Amino acid sequence: MHRPLALLPALMLAFPAAAQAQSTLKIASVAPDGTPWAEGITEFKTMVEGKTGGKLVVRPFLNGALGDENETVQACQRGQIQGVGASAGALASIVPELNVLELPYLFRTWDEADHVLDKVILADLDAAFQKRGLVLGFWSENGYRSFGGSFGFVRSPADLKGRKMRSQESPVHIEMYRAFGASPVPIPVTEVLTSLQTGVVDGYDNTPLYAMAANWTEVTKYYSVSDHIYQPAAIVYNKAFFDALPADQKAVVLSARDDLMLKMRRQIRALHQVLLQTLGEMGIQVHTLSAAERAAFEPAAKAAQQAYLAKASAGEKALYDKIVKALAAYRSGKK
Numbered sequence: 001m002h003r004p005l006a007l008l009p010a011l012m013l014a015f016p017a018a019a020q021a022q023s024t025l026k027i028a029s030v031a032p033d034g035t036p037w038a039e040g041i042t043e044f045k046t047m048v049e050g051k052t053g054g055k056l057v058v059r060p061f062l063n064g065a066l067g068d069e070n071e072t073v074q075a076c077q078r079g080q081i082q083g084v085g086a087s088a089g090a091l092a093s094i095v096p097e098l099n100v101l102e103l104p105y106l107f108r109t110w111d112e113a114d115h116v117l118d119k120v121i122l123a124d125l126d127a128a129f130q131k132r133g134l135v136l137g138f139w140s141e142n143g144y145r146s147f148g149g150s151f152g153f154v155r156s157p158a159d160l161k162g163r164k165m166r167s168q169e170s171p172v173h174i175e176m177y178r179a180f181g182a183s184p185v186p187i188p189v190t191e192v193l194t195s196l197q198t199g200v201v202d203g204y205d206n207t208p209l210y211a212m213a214a215n216w217t218e219v220t221k222y223y224s225v226s227d228h229i230y231q232p233a234a235i236v237y238n239k240a241f242f243d244a245l246p247a248d249q250k251a252v253v254l255s256a257r258d259d260l261m262l263k264m265r266r267q268i269r270a271l272h273q274v275l276l277q278t279l280g281e282m283g284i285q286v287h288t289l290s291a292a293e294r295a296a297f298e299p300a301a302k303a304a305q306q307a308y309l310a311k312a313s314a315g316e317k318a319l320y321d322k323i324v325k326a327l328a329a330y331r332s333g334k335k
Contacts, residue, residue: 027083149203
C-alpha cells in the first residue's frame with residue numbers, strides 16, 4: 001500500500017534531476033537596451049547558459065528595473081540578487097578602494113587604464129571584493145567622462161564656479177566638483193533627467209554614450225570633451241552564491257574575463273568619436289579641450305586628489321601609491 005511513496009525518492013532522482021540542479025543568476029544594470037553594456041550582458045547570458053547546458057540561467061534586468069546603481073550594488077552584496085553590472089563609483093559604496101580609480105586626471109589614456117586594471121591591481125581588487133562579500137567577474141567601462149549642460153562650455157574650473165552640477169553619489173566626484181568650484185548635487189542616475197529638466201541642476205558629467213542612452217542629451221546644449229575621469233565598470237557576483245556553484249560553472253562564469261572583457265571595451269571605445277559627432281548632428285555644441293585648457297584643471301584636480309586621500313583608509317592610500325608608481329614606470333617606458 002505504501003510502495004508508491006517508497007519509490008518517490010528514486011523517481012525524484014531519476015526524473016527531475018536537471019531541474020533540481022538549475023540555478024538562476026539575476027543580474028541588474030542601469031544600462032538601457034541597445035547599449036554595448038546591454039548587448040554584453042545578453043551575450044554573457046548566451047555564453048553561460050550554453051556552456052553550462054542550461055544549468056545556470058542568467059536573467060538580466062536592464063534600465064534600472066531593480067533600482068539605481070547604489071541600490072543594486074547593495075542588493076547584490078546582501079544576496080537579494082546574484083549579480084550586478086555597475087560603475088566603479090557605485091561599487092565603491094561597498095568596496096571603497098575603487099574610489100582611487102576615479103580620481104580626476106589619474107589616467108591619461110585607455111592604454112594606461114588597461115595596464116593598471118589588468119596587470120597591476122587585479123589581485124588587490126579581487127581580494128578587496130571578496131572581503132566585502134562580492135566576487136569580481138570582469139571589467140568593462142563607462143569610459144571617459146566629460147561635462148554637459150545648458151550654460152556654456154566648460155573650458156576651465158572658472159566656468160564651473162557656482163554651478164549646480166549633478167554628481168555621482170561618490171566622495172571622489174563630490175570632492176572633484178568642490179575643487180573645481182562647482183556646487184555638487186548627488187543624485188541617483190535614475191533621477192538625473194528630471195533634475196536637468198526642472199533646473200535642479202545646471203549640468204552633469206558623464207560619457208557621451210551614457211548621456212545619449214539615458215536621454216540627458218534632450219536638455220544638453222553644450223558638451224565639453226574634458227575626459228577628466230576614466231570610469232571603469234564591472235560585473236560582480238554575490239560571493240555566497242558564487243561559492244555555492246559547482247566548479248565547472250564557476251569556471252564558465254569567470255571565463256568572461258577572456259571571452260567578453262576585451263570585446264566590450266573595444267565596442268564602447270569604437271563608439272566614442274562616433275557619438276561625439278552624433279551630438280553635433282543633434283544640435284548640441286561640442287568643444288574638445290585643448291592641451292592648455294586641460295592643463296588649467298591640473299591644480300584643482302590635484303587638490304581634489306589630496307582632499308580625497310586626506311580622508312581615505314590606509315588600504316586606499318596604498319592602492320593609490322601603487323597605481324601612481326606603476327603609471328610613472330609605464331609612461332617612462334613609452335618614451
